[in-house]
Amino acid sequence: MAPLLLLLLWLLPAAAAFYLCCVRRHTGSAGATLRRREPGRAEKRGYSPPKEPWAPRLCGSGLRLFVHVANTAFGQICLLPFLMRLNSFLLLRSLDIHEDPTFIPEVAAEGGEDKSEAKNTSNVIEQLLDGRSDSTENGFSFKGIKDYLDCYRSGKLTPAQVAKNIIATLEDCDKSTPPLRAIVQWDQEQIMLMAEASTARYRNQCTLSYLDGIPVCLKEEFKVVPYHHRVGTVYLGTEPETEDATVAKKLREAGAVIIGVSNMHELGTGTTGCNPNRYHKIPRNPYQPNCFTGGSSSGSAAAVAAGLCPVAIGTDGGGSVRIPASFCGVVGLKGTFGRISAHGCLPLSYSTVSVGPICTSVTDAAIVYSLLAEPDPLYPYGLKQPKATLSDVCAPDLKGLKLGVDWTYFKACDAEVVSTCEKAVWHLQSLGACVVEVSLPEMEEVRVAHATCILSEMRDFLQPDFNKHFHEMNLETRATMALASQFTALDYIKANRQRTRSMAFLREIFAMVHCILTPAVPSTAPRICESDLVTGSSDLSFTVRSMRFMQLGNFTGIPGLVVPVGYSAAGLPINFQVMAKWWDEAVLLRVGLKLEQFRYQTKKPAIYYDILA
Template sequence: MGLASQRRRGLADGLERSPHWPVASQLSLAVGGLAAGDWALAVTVRAGVPIRRTRQCQPAARSARLQRARFLPSSCSWLRRAGPARGKPARGGLPQEQTTPRGKCHWRSITLPTPTPHKPRPTHTPYTHTPLYPLHAHSPYTPLHPHPLAPPIPTPRTPTLHPSPLPIPLHHLAHPRPAGQTPAARKSRARQSPRAGAGGAWAPPGESSRRPAICPALPASPGPQQPHVLPRHKSRPRRCRAVAARVSPRPCALALPAGTMALALLLPAALLLLLLYLGFVRCFTAAPNAVFQCRERAGAAGSQPPRDAWGPRLSGQPLRLIVHLVNTAFGQFCLVPFLMRQNNLFLLRYIHISEDPTFFPEVAAEAKKDKPETKSIAEILEQLMEMRSPSAPSGFSFRKIQDYLNSYRTGELTPTQIAENVISLLEDCEKSSPPLRAIVQWDKQQIRMMAEASTTRYRNKCPLSPLDGIPVCVKEEIKVVPYYHRSGTAYLGTQPETEDATLTRKLREAGAVIIGVSNMHELGTGTTGCNPSRFHGTTRNPYNPKHFTGGSSSGSAAAVAAGLCPLSIGTDGGGSVRIPASFCGVVGLKGTFGCFSAYGCHPLSYSTVSLGPICASVTDAAIAYSILAAPDPLYPYGLHQPKPSLSDVLAPDLKGLKLGVDWTFFKACNAEILAVCQKAVEHLQALGATVVEVSLPEMEEVRVAHLICILSEMRDFLQPDFNHHFQDMNLETRANLALASKFTALDYIKANRQRSRNMRFLKEIFATVNCILTPATACTAPKIHATDLETGNSDILTTIRTMRYVQLANFTGIPGLVVPVGYTAAGLPINFQVMAKWWDEAVLLRVGLKLEQFRGTTRKPAIYYDVFA
């Protein structure tokens, strides 16, 4: 059955089932037959006759009933227009006769009394005003503004049916409730009052009618003399919805000002434009502009003053709050990007770099054309140890490796005696107030066992190396048997180590006495050395216990500066050897990438980390370099490095060396550091070196790229710990890893492209100079606050200033050496940095020895232990 047929049949069914059927007006409805096989309905409605159904009636009876449909009023013309689905409609709009395959028409008949013909609608000339809906002339629902020339509207005589060809809603056929009467009163009046006249209009008083209107107009008003007033205790009568839908719309009760209306129209338009912008406008363009810079391979941005970072210093409860926020959805969406923009960490996203990325700064060693060395390493070391730097007028100087060797060789002291003194001092360090917290794990039995073996060798006059019997400590990030490999955390290293790292093994083979593992900044994520872990605590600066030691190799530098040992091993991924050495006034060497094997260390940042020694003097650094620097088949980098060469270290002066200085970059430090370092440059120039002004381009890009690399690699390695040990991590570590989570693969690729670019710049610079000179740090050791000891701290500005001069060597893989050259007015150390090309550590040691002589007077640290006493 088709849709139209379904609607017509539904109309007939609705009329039969409607509760308002007794009050229905005259309606003769004929619905033409549909296609063959469909039902054809014929419905004839009369007033007052019971309903009967007839199936398969004769054509003559059906034609008689269809003939009555001609009496349909004009307002029901849509019913007459409803013709059959096939063929043309019959005359007068009635459907033609359709037959079924059996020759009979299936239809339904509902018979009521014969209708009364309606009166024709009056017309007016010469002007006719016909309302869009029939209303009584005195109805209060007449149009609000009729035409002035329009004649009075006549009383309609026919009901107005729904003009749509769709089925009429049954509630529209209900008789409206007369105004001012209850349903019971209306029923009583319906039994007593005369009905409406022909045509279905409301009959005036005194005029009889036999049937009500299906959907009549509202009753005529009593007129001006007898106004109809609703009782106060009665509710307002309901009107027929069909009539109410045809009255003129009532004026709006709320009149909005013109400005409000304009704003109401502009807001959706603005919202639409915003959605179009966010959804269809590109964030970046491919053409270079003021923000997006296209840097070609041949060009290089000139040297510019480094930019200071932005960020408040946080500790205590404010730090807890910020760390909590940056690890929430709000922080990741709003706070972290804001901090990154303020610190220019999105810089590389706006720069096009054409160089291919370099993921590891490994450079092959150049074949040297110099004459072969005439002296062995051992002979050179002996000469170096005989060269003593000037001591202070009071006679103070750090105990160096040569001092230990002289005592052992003369028999004044033995390694066993030194070991016992060290054990006693380690216990005293923890009892002091505040505790030094330089060595966090030691084993008396292990120390005594190694010392006894060394004593036996010296008694037999067969020491293994210049390090035999020398007390040494190793950073906790490096594996040492039988200590826990915690890396400054409270959750790693739950079991003692059973395998040594490569450097630890080399120290044992050289006969060194490992007195323990040293403290560090948790996971190397900071540069202050502040670690509130329950296993560690914050290391104190021996020169001033109220200041930090620097990090992350904080314990290694503090142990050397406090006199517990002349040599310690640290790791340097972002200045972690050179920064604490500078804050503690000792020597720190960061070798070429791959020079010292990193096997057995936590791979926190595998493309920037290099291991190196922290020593009491440059000579001690040369000894450690000559013994520990070697290829390691377990470590994939540095397999083709040259053998250590110290022939140039014994040169009496610096003649023939060219030292490069970028004064714009050099002066980006505080005034006290700048004054001392400028005098150090003059001292080197006086020893025969030539100072050449060079340009270190794109140092801001180096800062951003190095930070992207080290944090991204740390986040990659620490992702399982971040998920499962989040609450066990320090607050600063959580904040840094949350920051690293916003770096993308694009950032990491761009950073490694920048690495290639800066390595090319350095090759061009080292073609004209032998070394690059800078201060070691842009600031001195920061002060410790009380809340730092409980929660740690986060100071972005101090961190960036601390790492300003050390990032270039980590990022490009070149070696760097820091040497103490002076002190501030407050007594804090100031160090100077020398950087050389790849695999040229000998030049660094040569310049470092001359810088060591420049310092002259060595001040004794506030916390110092003499193991010889």
């Protein structure tokens, strides 16, 4: 009864909100005079500690009641506007922003292509792989690409033998208690066909790439033959897919062994990975199975952390690669907007989503990035990107790099996270980097504008599904889409005006520093409640908070890398984030390699399968 009583308490202030809504139609948005903002630097505000979002965590009968009310006239007119105002989602309505809107965060590449640097990529990868040779000296180490290549090149194991191990593991991990639920679709015959072809190439010494024979999985948001393109739902992908997404095609051409498609938060609408429907269920965090993996690329991160594969591919519209990578203690890279083709993904939010790898190490992320990052004629964004290189990634130190930190922003997280991440900053400084204090302006506006863009675009794309498949959607998805319906066309345009301002501020900041440093997520992975397994849950406060350090990258299109740097007292992973200017993923990888040295020991997850044993 407690959730029901809590929800009823909501309805009292909602009635007052209805009155205020009526009044504000006459007094102006938010009942205040518009604050005029001129273009340029004069009026930008630095970051101040955020007001923590508030909304009760709903599950079970409370969540059912909320979803029902939210999708009634009363909910749309009273309850949801109250919730929007309570969490400042209508902030932009009180601002008069003059900049022209930027609807797609594409940025022109600077300078010409460095062909000599591009040719050196293979040499850099060899150096990176050589540098992984001492990775086991401090105890446990995730098995990465180098470990697989060493087995194949030495003849200790073949890709076919590894594939048989993976198939046996996939059968085992979903029979365990609780089931891992990282890979939700796999096909033994398909896995063996790719592995046997790779085995033949190794035998004939004609391998295709560094990924030949390497097990990989792709988020269910990608089209992958012959699997169902369900995107975390029960109603999409009724027939097996007949055409690969560009990323899946490139991985096949590189000789990778696709072991299946991975679990995800339904339609990418959340950051926990909670997906209780019959096809998916809730994936478990390999470090603590009673905790969430993070989302929406939940199964991708769980698969890598559990040792099922060293590489997984996800998508990131609001931290959906970086949040699960952080909760599961592995590396996640969100490339510059348009850097890696998203052709063959469901276009849920076309202006915020980037594709990126989740890997066991920064080295592995660099290898996958160098393979996937290039223009795709089938994908309109990123066609004019510069050649992806690994320039200076192997530099012995960080001398010459300026790393920016907005300390007020940086410290807006749990004490354990702050403490660990502060030490990581001083570690980078000890390697020769210059740490520069910077001010990230208007981050509250960025939060609201990003939410406006991603939710408006998702609601637009999913409107036919919402009407036709409403009762087949998870309760949380229905609640999120109901909330998204509160944004107007004017809100969307205003949000994209803010995007113009924010991108301009970043150009100024990146003229002074090479990178911006933040924690990855303000907290560690949350616990799974028993009711989540049945009805799922909706926790707006957690969703907003978990994206705090993610949204700037998605909103403006800059790249971001998250790297494990430690653990909480409860043994849950803590990750650190590095962001750089558009197209400069190489500097992220350079800094990321040094961050890996900071964590003196890697803890073995509670669920881990050694495929090479």
